[in-house]
Amino acid sequence: MDQVVTASVHQYNQDETKSSQTGKGQRNFVNLPVLHPERLKTAKVLVEKAVKMHKVFSVQGPYPVIREALRARGWVEQRMHRSNHCAHQCHNNDSRATSVDAADSDDNSDDVEEEQDPDGLYDLMSRLVRKEIVYFYWTNRRDAINTNNLQKEQITNHFAKAGSFTTKVGLCVNLRNLHWFDSADPDTFFPRCYRLGAQDEKHAFIEDYRRTACTSLLKYIVEKEHGVQGERRSHNIASIDDQRKQSKSKPMVLSQMIDCALKVCQEFLESLEHRDIDISLDTAQTLTKEEWAKFIDSYYLVVHGGAELENSDHFVKCCKTMLQRMRQVSPQLDIDGMHNIWIIKPGAKSRGRGIKCAKHLDHILRLVNSDTTLMKESKWVVQKYLERPFLVHGTKFDVRQWFLVTDWNPLTVWFYKKCYLRFSTQPYSLDTLDSSVHLCNNSIQKHLRPSQQRHRGIPADNMWSDDQFRTFLSNQGQEDQWETVVVPGMKKAIIHALQTTQDLMESRKNTFELYGADFMLGRDLRPWLIEINVSPTMAPSTHVTARLCAAVQEDTLRVVLDRRIDRTANSGDFELIYRQAAVEVPQYVGVNLLVEGFKIKQPCPLPPLRSSGLSAPKHRGLVKEKDPAVEKGKPLPKVLLKNATTQLKTMRCSAPLPHHLPPEPTVTLHIETLTFHLPSDYKQVHSLSH
Known part of the structure; x- marks a missing residue:
């Protein structure tokens, strides 16, 4: 170790001198740190202990909390320099926006912060361990480290193939399979979602949009009667006339609109009860394309445009009755509102880029059709917007909730x-x-x-901690709702999202990952899962995130490192909410399957011959014309009889012998050595099948 330290110090001095001469280094000759013998001795002791205990780590990205916490535990950093970092990357900067990680991550910074190392101790220690094995990787991008090249003991903070639930498309598709894993209904915690690039889902979205327009109209009639004006838009007569001029068809009268809406809702209820299976397509009472166009135009004028309606008092009762029936089968009816607003998300972008809200069907379809690439790859996602969220001082908000997965089998x-x-x-x-x-x-x-119109109770940095929100709920008389509704709902949504993707994940031991889930709260404070982000940002952008992000990083290391040594170690604010029973996976036997055997030396006798009264079976296609000489019982020549007897003695398998042939020839079985070569993709097929 002394030789390593001496060589490293010599190389360090050469590098620093070269940097000062070329002017390309960060230090110059004037401010080169002085490496005292005591400092070198300290570095040597720390490095020796860290190498012996396998405590060499590497961090990529601005994570000063992780670095300090690991160093406090006796770890030494092997710095991931820019050149080495680029060697690990699978995509360049131009393609980063379309990579899987960029699509589901809200921490896209690859720059390492300027670290305070005035005496050069950390730099020297990093050089001393530059050829040692790294046993802990923390990166902000999954493709920075190839997990296939890692040894069993090496720890990394990213699982492979997490796009099954950390992308908008993956979460949309996989939650539909929840009924195979749990009895829960995804419509109770995840707003309904469709991929517009898939034709069947595009048609399903159009049907959903039309049906939502029908229920929105019924809500409008009922709430107008009760004087609910909070969501109504005020328009002057001119704007209503302009909309009517732009309409392609003549608007319907109110009675016709309500009849259509009630009929569509009734048919939907019958389809859920499977009472529509005996109705042929010719006699089905669905609206035609022209009727739908007329209904949607009239719906825009009434609900969006605020057009005046005829007396609708006698329609209120039937609208109420239908909405009550729909509410029993539609868990999202309360959050739908009346304006039929949907949110369109391009699946290949993150941090809110490209996301738009729209309420006109033709506008939504034009928007997604404009990008043929995303349409072809089915990456356009349209999701029902929560029109009636829980508000704080009249302002919308969402909740960033962290969770940690330390194993996929058993799911932890x-x-x-x-x-x-x-x-x-x-x-x-x-x-x-x-x-x-x-x-x-x-x-x-x-x-x-x-x-300036926003309430003064909302801070300028736009953030609250959960404690501040609980105080707000307490002032509203809803303090208990946090522990009884919000937190349990978020836990269940996270567990269900992970259950549906467990079989798609590569479960590697000594791997963990921290995720950030985004929730919105309905008016009843029920949480609705919006999306899940990998590599959630840890930037101290406000005083709230500066405190909480530092705490969650420290507590993550408590769970994944401290508890490896002591299972009773403090886990901080992390709470174990789910641990599934482990599923045994058969041992992998390798690519080549070899079957070996030996020749059976002892002959086995044939079964006893049948009685002479039984004739040998005849085989079709092999029977020749009868020989008159044989038919008369003329004996065969001796030469032919001798040859036939010799052949029968050497046969391995034979049909039952005629009674006039020599009895009981012996049969010898030969087993040769066989080698089966399986296809090269056997390992992948084997892992997927289990």
């Missing part, structure tokens, strides 16, 4: 007890669909100035 999930809220900069309103009102991503809102 840790839930963080702390979270934070992200507010929009504008008061909530459906008069505009601008992102400043409806998207709460900090990457979007931090560039906007808070509105």
Whole structure:
């Protein structure tokens, strides 16, 4: 070790001298640190101990908390220099926006922060372990490390193939399979979602949009009767006339609209009860394309345009009755609102980029058809927008909730007890669909100035901790709702999302991953899962995130490192909420299958011959014309008889022998050595089957 230290110090001095001469280094000759003998001795002791205990780590990205926490535990960093980092990358900067990690991550920074190392101790220790094996990797990108090249003892903070639930498309598709894993209904915690690139889902979305327009009209009639005006838009007569001029068909009268809406809802209820299977397509009472166009145009004028209606008092009762029936089978009826707003998300972008809200069907379809690449790859996702969220001082917000997965077999999930809220900069309103009102991503809102009309109780940095929100609920008389409704709902949604993708994940031991789930709360405080992010941002953007992000990183190391040594170690604010029973996986036997055997030396006798009264069986296609000489019983020549007898003695298998041939010849079985070569993709097929 002394020779390694001496050589490393010599190389360190050469590198620093070269940097000062070329001017390309970060240090110059004037401010080169002085390496005292005592400092070298300290570095040697720390490095020796770390190498002996397999405590060499590498961090890529701005994670000073992780570095400090590992060093406090006796770990030494092998710095991932920029050149080495680039060698690990699978995509360049131009393709980063379309990679899987970029699509599901909200931490896209690859720059390492300027570290305070005035005496050069950390730099020297890093050089001393530059050829040692790294036993702990923490990166902000999954493709920075190839897990197939890692040894069993090496730890990394990313699982492979997490796109099955951390992408918008993956979460949309896999939650539909929840009924195979649990009795829960995804419609109770995940807003219904469709891939517009798939034709069958595109048609399903159009049907859903039309049906939602029908229920929205029924709500409008009922709430108008009860004087609910909070979501109505005020338009002057001119704007209504303009909409009527733009309409392609003549608007329907109210009675016709309600009849159509009730008929569509009734047919939907019958389809759920399977009472429509005996109805032929010719006699089905669905609306024609022209009738739908007329209904949707009239719906726009009434609900969106605020057109005046005829007296609708006698329609209220039947509308109420139908909505009550629909509410029993549609868990999302309360969050749908009346404006039929949907949110369109390009699956290949993150941090709110490209996300738009729309309420006109033709606008939604035109928007997604404009990008043929995303349509071809089925990456356009349209999801029902929560029109009636829980508001704080009239402002929309979402909740960032962390959770940690330490194993996929058995599935082990840790839930963080702390979270934070992200507010929009504008008061909530459906008069505009601008992102400043409806998207709460900090990457979007931090560039906007808070509105003067927003309540003064919302902080300028647009963030609250969960403690501040609980105080707000307490002032509203809903303090118990946090522990009885919000937290249990978030836990169940996370567990269900992971259950549906467990079989698609590559379960590697000594691997963990921290995720960030985004939730919205309905008016009843029920949480709705919006998306799950890999590599959630840990930037201390506000005083709230500066405290909570540092705590969650420290507690993550407590779970994945401290508990490896002591199972009773403190896990911080992480709570184990799910641990599945382990599923045994058959041992992999390799690619080549070899079967060996030996020749059986002892002959086995044939079964006894049948009696002479039984004739040998005849085989079709082999029977020749009868020989008259043989038919008369003329004996065969002796030469032919001798040859036939010799052949029968050497036969391995034979049909039952005629009674006039020599009895009981012996049969010898030969077993040769066989080698079966399986296809090269056997390992992949084998792992998927289990």
